[in-house]
Amino acid sequence: MSPPAKDRLGEFGRIERFFRPLAAQFPGALGLTDDAALIAVPPGQELVVTTDAVVSGIHFLPTDSPGDIARKALRVNLSDLAAKGARPMAYLLTLALGRDVDDAWVDAFAQALSHDQARFGIALAGGDSVSTEGPIWVSVTALGLVEAGRMVRRGGARPGDIVLVTGTIGDAALGLAVATGRLAPPEEDVHHLLARYATPEPRCALAAAIANYAHGALDVSDGLMADFSHLCQASRVDGVIEIDRIPLSEPARRVLARDPTRLASILGGGDDYEILFTAPPEAEVAIDAAAKAAGIPVTRIGHMMRGDGRTIFVDASGSTIEIAVPGWTHS
Amino acid sequence: MSPPAKDRLGEFGRIERFFRPLAAQFPGALGLTDDAALIAVPPGQELVVTTDAVVSGIHFLPTDSPGDIARKALRVNLSDLAAKGARPMAYLLTLALGRDVDDAWVDAFAQALSHDQARFGIALAGGDSVSTEGPIWVSVTALGLVEAGRMVRRGGARPGDIVLVTGTIGDAALGLAVATGRLAPPEEDVHHLLARYATPEPRCALAAAIANYAHGALDVSDGLMADFSHLCQASRVDGVIEIDRIPLSEPARRVLARDPTRLASILGGGDDYEILFTAPPEAEVAIDAAAKAAGIPVTRIGHMMRGDGRTIFVDASGSTIEIAVPGWTHS
Numbered sequence: 001m002s003p004p005a006k007d008r009l010g011e012f013g014r015i016e017r018f019f020r021p022l023a024a025q026f027p028g029a030l031g032l033t034d035d036a037a038l039i040a041v042p043p044g045q046e047l048v049v050t051t052d053a054v055v056s057g058i059h060f061l062p063t064d065s066p067g068d069i070a071r072k073a074l075r076v077n078l079s080d081l082a083a084k085g086a087r088p089m090a091y092l093l094t095l096a097l098g099r100d101v102d103d104a105w106v107d108a109f110a111q112a113l114s115h116d117q118a119r120f121g122i123a124l125a126g127g128d129s130v131s132t133e134g135p136i137w138v139s140v141t142a143l144g145l146v147e148a149g150r151m152v153r154r155g156g157a158r159p160g161d162i163v164l165v166t167g168t169i170g171d172a173a174l175g176l177a178v179a180t181g182r183l184a185p186p187e188e189d190v191h192h193l194l195a196r197y198a199t200p201e202p203r204c205a206l207a208a209a210i211a212n213y214a215h216g217a218l219d220v221s222d223g224l225m226a227d228f229s230h231l232c233q234a235s236r237v238d239g240v241i242e243i244d245r246i247p248l249s250e251p252a253r254r255v256l257a258r259d260p261t262r263l264a265s266i267l268g269g270g271d272d273y274e275i276l277f278t279a280p281p282e283a284e285v286a287i288d289a290a291a292k293a294a295g296i297p298v299t300r301i302g303h304m305m306r307g308d309g310r311t312i313f314v315d316a317s318g319s320t321i322e323i324a325v326p327g328w329t330h331s
Numbered sequence: 332m333s334p335p336a337k338d339r340l341g342e343f344g345r346i347e348r349f350f351r352p353l354a355a356q357f358p359g360a361l362g363l364t365d366d367a368a369l370i371a372v373p374p375g376q377e378l379v380v381t382t383d384a385v386v387s388g389i390h391f392l393p394t395d396s397p398g399d400i401a402r403k404a405l406r407v408n409l410s411d412l413a414a415k416g417a418r419p420m421a422y423l424l425t426l427a428l429g430r431d432v433d434d435a436w437v438d439a440f441a442q443a444l445s446h447d448q449a450r451f452g453i454a455l456a457g458g459d460s461v462s463t464e465g466p467i468w469v470s471v472t473a474l475g476l477v478e479a480g481r482m483v484r485r486g487g488a489r490p491g492d493i494v495l496v497t498g499t500i501g502d503a504a505l506g507l508a509v510a511t512g513r514l515a516p517p518e519e520d521v522h523h524l525l526a527r528y529a530t531p532e533p534r535c536a537l538a539a540a541i542a543n544y545a546h547g548a549l550d551v552s553d554g555l556m557a558d559f560s561h562l563c564q565a566s567r568v569d570g571v572i573e574i575d576r577i578p579l580s581e582p583a584r585r586v587l588a589r590d591p592t593r594l595a596s597i598l599g600g601g602d603d604y605e606i607l608f609t610a611p612p613e614a615e616v617a618i619d620a621a622a623k624a625a626g627i628p629v630t631r632i633g634h635m636m637r638g639d640g641r642t643i644f645v646d647a648s649g650s651t652i653e654i655a656v657p658g659w660t661h662s
Contacts, residue, residue, distance in 0.1 A: 001586060013550060030484070033485065033486070033565055034415075034484055034485050034486075034565075035381060035414055035417050035485065035550060036380055036412065036417070036475075036482070036548075037379070037380045037381070037410040038377055038378070038379060038380075038413050039372075039377065039378040039379075039380055039483050040377050040479070041370075041372040041377075041378065043374060046370065046371050046373065047369070047370040047371075047378065048367045048368070048369060048370075048655045049367055049368045049369075049370055049423065049456065049457065049472075049474070050366060050367035050368070050457065051423040051458060051470075051472060052425075052458060052459050053425045053427070053459050053461050053470065055427065055461050055462075055463055057464065058461060058462065059461075069640075075468055080366040080367050081367065083366055084365075084366060084367050086367070089421070092380065092382040092472055094382055094383075094470050096384070096386065096468065102460050125380065126380065126381065126382060127382060128382050128383050128470075129553035130384050130386050130390075130468075131386075131389065132386055132389075132465055132466060133388065133465060133466060134463055134466050135463060135464060135465050136466060137427065137461075137463070137468070139382075139384065139459075139470040141380075141382060141423055141472040144367075144381070151367070151369050153361070153362070153365055154364065154365050154366065155365075175407050175601055176363075204491075210516010214372055218366055219366060235367075239383075280595055295472045302416070326547050
């Protein structure tokens with residue numbers, strides 16, 4: 001092996017310089033100097049734990065910046081915590097880089113994490129660092145806290161519930177199509193769509209309201225249709241979504257106006273990282289107030305009814321419609 | 332994309348068939364049907380959390396069997412828990428495979444995990460599955476429990492402590508040398524050395540004794556010399572190891588007898604996954620009894636004394652010796 005170049009600190013040096021500061025606010029991280037982190041869970045609370053990895057060429061583009069990669073790796077996990085009604089606590093990070101990645105890259109990666117840590121109230125608790133000859137990847141395990149018994153399950157939806165979703169749907173899928181040359185929207189819409197693919201906005205500010213009011217919830221990562229189906233099946237309740245109520249951004253509306261067949265990728269494309277949830281109708285006013293306070297739009301798009309887990313999509317006239325979306329299979 | 336071949340169930344199918352059974356005994360895994368796992372920590376206890384990834388070509392050989400890869404991925408994490416005095420509770424698993432890996436491979440991987448789960452008392456709580464064009468990798472986050480305040484730190488060693496180590500040192504490094512054609516031991520020793528590299532033996536059965544008696548501890552993964560140095564530096568105490576007391580297997584002794592320069596790789600090579608710990612001298616009898624009960628050899632190899640974190644190696648005559656071991660740098 002050749003000696004490291006001047007812009008490569010080596011694993012220990014990088015941990016000390018770039019990652020230890022990310023752990024400074026969390027005593028259980030033990031300064032990243034031990035073999036493990038120590039997590040104390042306050043009495044009456046439970047830990048919600050999720051893990052998601054992102055791989056170059058699959059979950060992000062090889063041309064994405066280190067900051068984009070860092071944000072996506074952390075935020076897809078924060079999104080899961082938010083959908084379960086959990087507030088972020090700490091995360092562990094495993095980073096696999098090629099030997100040619102220099103310290104400036106790692107610095108930018110850590111800076112982005114630092115910014116997101118402050119924004120979402122989470123700290124680095126531990127991790128691992130490996131090298132790879134293959135594509136860069138990042139694996140995050142995120143820990144959040146809920147009041148004991150209050151984690152919101154996928155399978156908790158009940159007949160009579162209303163169905164709600166945060167933000168807008170479809171932008172990320174359209175953004176990926178733009179990034180890969182399969183869609184050329186008006187110039188004014190390019191940035192919005194690309195950004196929505198590159199940088200998820202986890203809805204952590206709504207987690208407390210989800211914990212308080214939601215019966216069933218998950219985050220929309222596989223596409224609205226697929227994830228609504230997961231929710232209905234896990235809950236063993238039928239669900240109805242009124243297509244015309246699904247919140248779309250102005251750029252997505254313009255894409256759809258020019259090409260109605262794009263509806264399939266809007267509803268089926270995934271990577272939205274919005275929260276899809278159900279709640280009793282009487283909670284709608286309180287949810288709207290919480291959404292307004294959090295600055296996160298929430299839209300009622302359907303309802304649940306007795307059944308065995310089917311999903312039904314209806315148009316403005318109430319007629320059932322079939323949307324040909326090839327099932328989004330994980331690869 | 333071409334349709335999946337008959338021997339590829341797809342992500343959801345594989346989770347259901349191969350991984351859901353691994354989560355059946357752990358209610359907080361929620362049957363692997365939700366976005367996150369739910370971890371309840373009993374009152375008076377704390378959670379010890381560690382994450383380590385293994386990458387093909389770096390932490391295991393591309394020719395290793397799926398069972399070997401599964402065992403190594405889980406056990407390197409169990410080893411960290413044991414060294415901290417924590418008993419295993421649950422783990423999250425992220426598996427990155429090429430598209431050409433068939434279901435038989437995944438089945439063998441999961442079978443090995445199932446066997447280890449029963450042996451070490453741990454269950455699958457969640458995970459992620461991704462595909463990669465690069466080398467196979469597996470990332471594990473393991474959760475263990477300790478009585479509150481009883482996690483054993485790297486930095487807890489005190490002057491006057493004795494230094495102890497489990498098992499034998501150096502076999503794994505010699506095994507890697509055998510596997511990569513850099514060492515040709517007598518035929519009778521090949522299997523032992525290869526197996527010690529391929530399959531770590533985490534010392535979980537000694538975790539309770541570590542929690543009860545150890546002042547400072549870590550697992551030996553970077554090599555005895557490097558890890559002892561980590562312990563001394565973190566504790567800000569000097570440490571002395573008597574080289575001749577370091578426990579070696581018969582195969583390692585035979586290698587060393589034929590080529591004394593192999594001492595460097597025995598002490599510096601890493602991957603031992605033994606526990607190196609310090610304890611007050613008066614605990615030695617109790618530790619020996621616990622070691623006997625657990626069926627895990629424990630050997631006293633040195634002592635700690637007032638100082639600022641230096642490591643000193645002495646021979647049988649008490650003379651300080653220098654061992655030229657190139658520092659094991661993580662890559």
